[in-house]
Amino acid sequence: MIPLSWFLALSAVLFVLGVAAFFVKRDLITMFLAVEVMLNAANLAFLTFAKKQGYLAGQVIVFFIITVAAAEAAIGLAIILLVFRQRKSIKAEGADLMKG
Amino acid sequence: MSPTSYLAALPRAPGSLYQKHHISQSFSHGSISNRVIRVEGWHGGDAYISPGAIDALALHPYNGTNKMAVTLFLVLATIIIGSVLAMILSRDPAISALWLVLAFAALGGLFGLLEAPFIAAVQIIIYAGAIMVLFIFVIMMIPRGEAFPPDKRKITLFLSIFLAAVLAAEMFVSLWAVLRGDRTAGPSGLGSTSAVGRLLFRDYLYPFEISSLLIIAALVGSIVLSKKRGKE
Numbered sequence: 001m002i003p004l005s006w007f008l009a010l011s012a013v014l015f016v017l018g019v020a021a022f023f024v025k026r027d028l029i030t031m032f033l034a035v036e037v038m039l040n041a042a043n044l045a046f047l048t049f050a051k052k053q054g055y056l057a058g059q060v061i062v063f064f065i066i067t068v069a070a071a072e073a074a075i076g077l078a079i080i081l082l083v084f085r086q087r088k089s090i091k092a093e094g095a096d097l098m099k100g
Numbered sequence: 101m102s103p104t105s106y107l108a109a110l111p112r113a114p115g116s117l118y119q120k121h122h123i124s125q126s127f128s129h130g131s132i133s134n135r136v137i138r139v140e141g142w143h144g145g146d147a148y149i150s151p152g153a154i155d156a157l158a159l160h161p162y163n164g165t166n167k168m169a170v171t172l173f174l175v176l177a178t179i180i181i182g183s184v185l186a187m188i189l190s191r192d193p194a195i196s197a198l199w200l201v202l203a204f205a206a207l208g209g210l211f212g213l214l215e216a217p218f219i220a221a222v223q224i225i226i227y228a229g230a231i232m233v234l235f236i237f238v239i240m241m242i243p244r245g246e247a248f249p250p251d252k253r254k255i256t257l258f259l260s261i262f263l264a265a266v267l268a269a270e271m272f273v274s275l276w277a278v279l280r281g282d283r284t285a286g287p288s289g290l291g292s293t294s295a296v297g298r299l300l301f302r303d304y305l306y307p308f309e310i311s312s313l314l315i316i317a318a319l320v321g322s323i324v325l326s327k328k329r330g331k332e
Binding site: 001002006007010013014017024025027029030032034036040043044048050051056057060062064066067068069070071072073074075077078081084090 | 218299326
């Protein structure tokens with residue numbers, strides 16, 4: 001059996017990579033992709049704990065997370081398209097209209 | 101079928117009760133005498149095995165293929181981390197998204213290792229399929245800086261031929277296995293489709309229905325957002 005801690009370690013590494021990508025990248029789409037990486041890291045952790053506890057609720061939660069990710073992708077990409085139409089750029093620096 | 105694999109093939113929903121006659125073998129972390137299982141903290145009665153105890157007793161279905169599972173984990177983890185790093189390092193969002201498709205597909209393999217075959221299929225079909233295609237769609241709608249430089253085109257040609265060959269080989273191998281008749285039974289472990297479905301449509305029915313509302317809201321929202329403002 002693979003130690004479940006390996007899965008948790010991989011999940012942690014994935015999450016950190018997602019956070020790093022979110023801060024490093026400039027364009028909105030890649031930042032959004034980084035959020036997806038973080039969501040998947042959370043999914044991996046959920047499934048690991050579901051296996052550890054032997055209780056399926058963790059897998060159902062992952063199912064819901066994927067649903068929410070789909071909805072989020074649809075809305076987020078629509079917003080990115082809107083930003084691109086208005087500013088002709090998808091750089092994150094351009095969208096500072098609400099900056100105080 | 102050996103007793104071990106018989107026990108491993110039993111449904112392992114939480115609270116499931118295993119009859120004494122199911123168990124007729126001794127294990128390393130517990131002992132079975134006179135067809136009574138003795139696990140830590142268990143006293144008499146029918147043998148009740150919690151899923152955790154099944155892991156402790158090394159009754160896991162993957163137990164026989166331990167080395168293979170570890171190898172698979174290491175390979176998949178390497179692919180995942182490598183492709184996420186490649187996603188971070190690549191400048192083109194389209195290339196980033198393609199690397200991420202690879203990462204999510206490999207992650208689906210890991211989900212399979214975690215006894216979640218249904219979620220693994222959902223991950224590959226919906227995440228690596230639908231959601232990432234949506235990303236690539238939007239990326240293609242936004243004009244990008246530069247296309248492939250011409251010297252790279254030969255590499256992409258070879259790569260696409262190679263990938264097509266691998267895909268064809270894979271399909272033929274699976275087809276051959278099915279036609280030869282050594283198909284395996286559907287997954288019967290922790291996260292079998294029927295178990296997940298039962299939980300989803302029984303205990304989590306309301307969240308499930310509410311999530312359909314969420315999808316509708318997202319659908320309407322994205323249509324309204326991306327609609328071109330014409331004459332008002």
